[in-house]
Amino acid sequence: MTFHAKFSGYADPALHAAGLYIGGKWQSGSGITVLDPSTGNLLAEVADAAIEDAQRAVDAADAAAAGWRATPARQRSEILRRWYQLMTQHAEELATLIALENGKALADARGEVAYAAEFFRWYAEEATRIPGEFRHTPSGSHNILVDHEPIGIAVLITPWNFPAAMATRKIGPALAAGCTVILKPASETPLTAYATARLGEEAGVPPGVVNVLTTSNPGGITNAMLADPRVRKLSFTGSTGVGRVLLAEAAKSVVSCSMELGGNAPFIVFDDAHLEAALDGAMIAKMRNAGEACTAANRFYVQAGIHDAFVAGLTARMKSLKIGPGYDPETQCGPMITQNAVRKIDRLVSEALAAGARATTGGKPLTENGYFYPPTVLENVPVNASIAREEIFGPVAPVYKFESDDEAIRLANNTEYGLAAYIYSRDLKRAMKVGKRIETGMLGINRGLMSDPAAPFGGVKQSGLGREGGVTGILEFMEPKYFAVDY
């Protein structure tokens, strides 16, 4: 492996080692170290917010709230549109920054920046189309008028795996709705969040409308903010475990919650699938971000007639991927985010191998510097192995053989999660019939990628509550108000 980094413009970590962004002011500090996951070396250090900083952020969001709410939708829209344009202009620097702190391959990072910026463009458009409603009561007694009002101050908590897109997917609809926000990005990847906030400042977001806090005490800071009666919304993306803790905390002040949580996506390949298309889709669904995606294919269920050809094709493709630091333009599979992530993948794979699975490629961590795990394919995996129940969050594809449609459906639904699923079949009627019976919020049919700002993103079961993106995403940041009107 060759390791080299090119830093320029917004991608210079020194430019982003600043710190908290509260009320339009930057406050430098230290305490949180950001590591390059391809070497484990120090990349930058950012400020570590204390509870008083979180209180100041709520004060700032509160001070800005009335002005932002009263700002005409067209003006809010134009600011979001400028923010989209600035992200697009700085796409290459932002992508380099993401590749540096997250480790994902540059091609994935570029894709993320484009996806992230699109949330600002989409919600710039939606800001001017907030719906209302007028009805007559069936009894004729009066008229029903429904307005949608901004819900109030929103706390946004994001994970490290999409440091730009998970932030813009929340900030875009919140600002379009007329809410002010406090963003708490993951400590592993704060630089992208700060860089994005700088561009927002340049786009004309007024002071206090967007505040950003990094902290090593996420529980303490979040609990303090949720206990403040001015905070009316929590929008969280992260693991189901932390989501459960936050739902319990939010219940104490009855704060509205949107939860984008973990996944365990099945990828079903029927005998009648187009093999090459299924392999192309499998590589995208598995290897985007080296498998560190909530929508990542976690369980490959492949029908008996196509099973061996699929395993051979997938093994060849996985074997050919070039491993290296994300910022090396040649890299196709970057490092995992932390050593702990590598340990978890190693545990799941070792348990599967001990239970009778066979690795056709990969199967143990790499020993070089950095947090690398090689692309791995496992066949003959028992359907009750721990790797079938837990999120792998890495470049490992366990393959299970099935015979009938009913068996595929039963296996696919045998999980507490329900975020994403994939089906490959040339028979659309069959794919739709099976798809209707899969417990999932999102389903890709003959596609390995489904995320789109114009579509509702989210899960059922323990994968979450609510939807982001699409036309409904903005309503997560609004409350309907009913006027009973006689005239």
Ligand code: NAD
């Ligand atoms: P995580 O739950 O550990 O952390 C997510 C965020 O929550 C981070 O900012 C973290 O600092 C913060 N956090 C942790 N403990 C907290 C607490 N007690 N109070 C408040 N905040 C707290 O998840 P992660 O490891 O950063 O991300 C990976 C997880 O996110 C996976 O489970 C993945 O499936 C999920 N994810 C879901 C989606 C989706 O849209 N459904 C998208 C991306 C990632």
